[in-house]
Amino acid sequence: MSTIPYKIYLEEQEMPKSWYNVRADMKKKPAPILNPGTGKPVTKEELSGIFCEELAGQELDDTTPYIDIPEEIRNFYKMYRPSPLVRAYCLEKKLDTPAHIYYKFEGNNTSGSHKLNSAIAQAYYAKKQGLKGVTTETGAGQWGTALSMACSYFDLDCQVYMVKVSYEQKPFRREVMRTYGATVTPSPSMNTEVGRKINAEFPGTTGSLGCAISEAVEAAVSQEGYRYVLGSVLAQVLLHQSVIGLETQAALKKYGIKPDMIIGCAGGGSNLGGLVAPFVGEMLRGENHYQIIAVEPASCPSLTRGVYAYDFCDTGKVCPLAKMYTLGSGFIPSANHAGGLRYHGMSSIVSELYDQGLISARSVEQTSVFEAAQTFARIEGILPAPESSHAIRVAIDEAMKCKETGEEKNIVFGLTGTGYFDMVAYQRYNDGEMTDHIPTDEELKASIDLLPKIG
Amino acid sequence: MSTIPYKIYLEEQEMPKSWYNVRADMKKKPAPILNPGTGKPVTKEELSGIFCEELAGQELDDTTPYIDIPEEIRNFYKMYRPSPLVRAYCLEKKLDTPAHIYYKFEGNNTSGSHKLNSAIAQAYYAKKQGLKGVTTETGAGQWGTALSMACSYFDLDCQVYMVKVSYEQKPFRREVMRTYGATVTPSPSMNTEVGRKINAEFPGTTGSLGCAISEAVEAAVSQEGYRYVLGSVLAQVLLHQSVIGLETQAALKKYGIKPDMIIGCAGGGSNLGGLVAPFVGEMLRGENHYQIIAVEPASCPSLTRGVYAYDFCDTGKVCPLAKMYTLGSGFIPSANHAGGLRYHGMSSIVSELYDQGLISARSVEQTSVFEAAQTFARIEGILPAPESSHAIRVAIDEAMKCKETGEEKNIVFGLTGTGYFDMVAYQRYNDGEMTDHIPTDEELKASIDLLPKIG
Numbered sequence: 001m002s003t004i005p006y007k008i009y010l011e012e013q014e015m016p017k018s019w020y021n022v023r024a025d026m027k028k029k030p031a032p033i034l035n036p037g038t039g040k041p042v043t044k045e046e047l048s049g050i051f052c053e054e055l056a057g058q059e060l061d062d063t064t065p066y067i068d069i070p071e072e073i074r075n076f077y078k079m080y081r082p083s084p085l086v087r088a089y090c091l092e093k094k095l096d097t098p099a100h101i102y103y104k105f106e107g108n109n110t111s112g113s114h115k116l117n118s119a120i121a122q123a124y125y126a127k128k129q130g131l132k133g134v135t136t137e138t139g140a141g142q143w144g145t146a147l148s149m150a151c152s153y154f155d156l157d158c159q160v161y162m163v164k165v166s167y168e169q170k171p172f173r174r175e176v177m178r179t180y181g182a183t184v185t186p187s188p189s190m191n192t193e194v195g196r197k198i199n200a201e202f203p204g205t206t207g208s209l210g211c212a213i214s215e216a217v218e219a220a221v222s223q224e225g226y227r228y229v230l231g232s233v234l235a236q237v238l239l240h241q242s243v244i245g246l247e248t249q250a251a252l253k254k255y256g257i258k259p260d261m262i263i264g265c266a267g268g269g270s271n272l273g274g275l276v277a278p279f280v281g282e283m284l285r286g287e288n289h290y291q292i293i294a295v296e297p298a299s300c301p302s303l304t305r306g307v308y309a310y311d312f313c314d315t316g317k318v319c320p321l322a323k324m325y326t327l328g329s330g331f332i333p334s335a336n337h338a339g340g341l342r343y344h345g346m347s348s349i350v351s352e353l354y355d356q357g358l359i360s361a362r363s364v365e366q367t368s369v370f371e372a373a374q375t376f377a378r379i380e381g382i383l384p385a386p387e388s389s390h391a392i393r394v395a396i397d398e399a400m401k402c403k404e405t406g407e408e409k410n411i412v413f414g415l416t417g418t419g420y421f422d423m424v425a426y427q428r429y430n431d432g433e434m435t436d437h438i439p440t441d442e443e444l445k446a447s448i449d450l451l452p453k454i455g
Numbered sequence: 456m457s458t459i460p461y462k463i464y465l466e467e468q469e470m471p472k473s474w475y476n477v478r479a480d481m482k483k484k485p486a487p488i489l490n491p492g493t494g495k496p497v498t499k500e501e502l503s504g505i506f507c508e509e510l511a512g513q514e515l516d517d518t519t520p521y522i523d524i525p526e527e528i529r530n531f532y533k534m535y536r537p538s539p540l541v542r543a544y545c546l547e548k549k550l551d552t553p554a555h556i557y558y559k560f561e562g563n564n565t566s567g568s569h570k571l572n573s574a575i576a577q578a579y580y581a582k583k584q585g586l587k588g589v590t591t592e593t594g595a596g597q598w599g600t601a602l603s604m605a606c607s608y609f610d611l612d613c614q615v616y617m618v619k620v621s622y623e624q625k626p627f628r629r630e631v632m633r634t635y636g637a638t639v640t641p642s643p644s645m646n647t648e649v650g651r652k653i654n655a656e657f658p659g660t661t662g663s664l665g666c667a668i669s670e671a672v673e674a675a676v677s678q679e680g681y682r683y684v685l686g687s688v689l690a691q692v693l694l695h696q697s698v699i700g701l702e703t704q705a706a707l708k709k710y711g712i713k714p715d716m717i718i719g720c721a722g723g724g725s726n727l728g729g730l731v732a733p734f735v736g737e738m739l740r741g742e743n744h745y746q747i748i749a750v751e752p753a754s755c756p757s758l759t760r761g762v763y764a765y766d767f768c769d770t771g772k773v774c775p776l777a778k779m780y781t782l783g784s785g786f787i788p789s790a791n792h793a794g795g796l797r798y799h800g801m802s803s804i805v806s807e808l809y810d811q812g813l814i815s816a817r818s819v820e821q822t823s824v825f826e827a828a829q830t831f832a833r834i835e836g837i838l839p840a841p842e843s844s845h846a847i848r849v850a851i852d853e854a855m856k857c858k859e860t861g862e863e864k865n866i867v868f869g870l871t872g873t874g875y876f877d878m879v880a881y882q883r884y885n886d887g888e889m890t891d892h893i894p895t896d897e898e899l900k901a902s903i904d905l906l907p908k909i910g
Contacts, residue, residue: 005466007534012461012462110836152834153834172875175881176878179833374634382565383631
């Protein structure tokens with residue numbers, strides 16, 4: 001085993017040529033998304049008003065196992081993929097564990113995260129359909145950054161509604177998007193009806209993701225040649241993100257490594273869903289067994305403390321209803337620096353796999369997450385994003401269990417991105433001022449009680 | 456040639472096992488550095504009071520062509536090296552040039568730049584000598600970040616004196632260093648005699664690199680078990696940075712590519728010197744010829760408008776004298792966002808190679824640099840550091856010349872790092888508010904007239 005390099009890079013020709021659609025191998029499929037007006041499953045025609053046609057098709061396709069990655073997208077992938085699968089030799093040594101730790105590092109591109117894998121696909125299909133541009137919302141900014149890059153590559157207009165508080169507190173994120181040619185508008189804005197209404201109702205509001213989604217959707221449907229795009233939760237996003245898992249699977253196979261557990265952080269589920277999809281596929285087909293762990297923040301514990309029910313995907317309740325593990329679309333998590341994990345629900349696919357027992361889940365508290373982040377940064381040299389650090393926390397915990405038991409487990413986790421734009425959070429941690437709030441049962445009940453009564 | 460991948464990664468076993476010391480192949484060597492007190496060449500004993508012994512030896516060794524990279528350093532290198540040599544297919548297509556453009560990307564690590572290559576070496580030798588820690592100064596912050604990472608890896612104390620204006624304006628840089636366990640002190644501070652003196656003399660001063668160097672040197676010599684380390688200019692730094700050029704050379708050879716020109720940005724010369732060293736070696740040995748271009752900012756044009764003379768390496772005049780192309784140690788360049796290129800002089804090695812005509816030089820104006828940076832970012836997907844973008848500017852200019860002439864030149868340039876912490880500069884550019892000041896002949900004469908009269 002000493003021949004395993006620090007970084008396993010696939011050759012360019014070993015990169016996946018298709019995405020893997022895990023729904024095709026699921027006997028019990030994720031529940032369909034519903035039109036909030038009719039309460040009936042959304043049709044492709046209905047979806048095509050909001051999304052590009054081809055993406056609407058991918059969203060609803062739960063039978064085709066492999067979907068070709070168009071050549072233009074594969075060429076873009078070649079600029080930053082294959083991403084390395086890294087053997088964490090230094091971390092293993094530091095922990096003095098018999099476990100073998102691997103991480104798939106998705107931060108090796110300017111967007112700084114895995115979000116680019118789907119952004120480029122969504123931009124491509126928009127371009128192919130002859131659209132002028134796309135609209136989206138961004139909170140922490142990783143998705144907006146990735147989409148800006150993708151749109152500049154395909155010469156598409158990109159309109160980003162950025163939650164006002166982030167727009168003001170994360171000026172650098174904003175400037176990255178502007179450098180890539182995107183228009184970044186603080187939300188709520190005066191550009192849209194819903195924005196003007198919210199500004200009138202709540203003067204001085206600093207906005208919310210729910211509001212930004214509503215604005216972006218309105219901007220898409222009210223402009224000729226525009227569609228709305230989203231960076232997580234959706235089945236199409238998990239499909240595109242399967243490139244992470246397919247590369248991981250290929251790299252492990254190349255070196256004859258069989259993972260015992262696969263760990264990923266989970267907010268909306270885009271990274272986790274993509275990373276574990278091919279491994280879950282093996283399990284669904286009865287070929288292998290793996291322990292798969294979704295890690296979520298204790299402040300926003302949709303899998304570990306939520307309910308499995310139909311809910312709105314957005315706080316503004318303009319998007320379709322999805323069956324998912326949710327805390328209720330009105331749930332507002334306490335300030336948590338892992339902005340990408342503050343979503344009230346979980347992708348329908350991940351939710352269904354969790355419900356079937358193929359994925360387990362664990363929640364972790366923020367200070368312990370940053371402790372793991374710091375340990376990792378100091379020994380492995382990569383400054384991880386707060387989101388990614390949730391997976392690091394559990395990977396370290398599991399490696400320490402192996403130290404007790406003497407087991408040589410192969411632990412694989414997803415390192416979704418870098419923390420360059422999260423230094424305010426690191427500063428709080430460095431200054432010993434980090435706090436967290438784990439919602440009480442009463443708080444959760446209050447928002448869960450407001451779930452729509454469907455299904 | 457269509458078989459050249461987007462990214463050429465060497466295998467781990469193809470990584471260099473020795474650094475290359477270009478001085479060994481130079482018939483006319485760089486002039487020795489002088490003790491400012493005696494005016495005589497500095498001895499290893501004298502240098503060992505400031506630097507680790509082994510580094511003092513490397514600084515003065517101009518005869519050994521290859522110096523083994525210790526295994527501990529090679530293991531650290533494996534965490535982020537080999538760095539990719541990227542074929543800029545997308546940029547070529549965008550420019551519609553017959554030229555083939557390659558860049559060696561050194562931003563693939565948390566420090567975000569090539570500085571880590573020398574930081575880890577300097578930290579290693581400090582640890583090996585049994586030191587407690589090291590001191591240094593940082594301006595823009597890339598060096599301080601790299602050194603913090605290296606020291607945390609070897610469990611060494613790291614004291615960084617950060618120019619006060621940067622400390623306040625770049626809090627995120629500061630926090631990265633703190634996350635890696637470094638102590639970051641705004642300079643001038645009250646920790647040192649020189650700092651107290653400057654604070655008393657100039658109340659409210661925001662500091663300068665010269666002052667921070669003086670404080671770091673004083674802190675090193677006044678604490679038991681500490682030495683001072685520096686991230687550029689020195690011969691030892693260029694030695695360590697030769698890993699960039701050696702990897703580039705090996706990767707090009709692997710695919711049978713003969714570069715026509717090699718372009719690098721030049722501030723103190725650490726990146727350029729490292730990138731071009733092995734190629735200059737081929738030229739010195741009469742094996743090959745390449746066009747080598749050092750690119751500097753028009754606001755700080757040491758090679759293109761300076762004089763070749765002995766000068767102080769620091770504004771505080773506490774360091775040895777070096778013969779170099781210089782604008783005078785009192786020269787203060789106008790505010791230029793490429794903080795890493797604001798040095799008044801140039802590495803003695805690069806200076807001597809330039810004087811011998813082996814390296815040419817070109818200066819570029821800041822707005823045109825950011826224009827190139829933006830073009831590059833949008834099409835190649837990497838957000839470049841302002842420093843690196845100087846090389847991009849000239850690479851694009853040369854590729855456009857090839858378009859006119861129809862020549863299929865192979866252009867290789869060094870992409871030293873990422874611009875994540877330089878978004879203030881990008882913002883100025885995005886807002887059309889970028890300015891630059893090219894010094895007048897009178898301004899240059901004023902500082903050059905003050906050069907010490909030596910040699």
